[in-house]
Amino acid sequence: MEKENKKIRDKARKERNEVVRQLVAFIRKRDRRVQAHRKRLEEQNAEKVKRFEELRKQQKLEQA
Numbered sequence: 001m002e003k004e005n006k007k008i009r010d011k012a013r014k015e016r017n018e019v020v021r022q023l024v025a026f027i028r029k030r031d032r033r034v035q036a037h038r039k040r041l042e043e044q045n046a047e048k049v050k051r052f053e054e055l056r057k058q059q060k061l062e063q064a
Contacts, residue, residue: 028034
């Protein structure tokens with residue numbers, strides 16, 4: 001009987017933890033601070049790509 005109760009408690013704990021994880025993910029997506037951080041990262045990545053492309057063009061022109 002104790003084993004059965006332990007199984008039930010463990011299963012309930014896992015389900016509860018999963019619900020909490022989903023709630024945290026839901027809230028995090030809508031947090032303005034997280035959105036602002038994500039936007040900054042995207043802008044930085046776009047700037048890196050732009051610099052890389054310009055560098056490649058410059059190198060091609062120098063080689064030609």
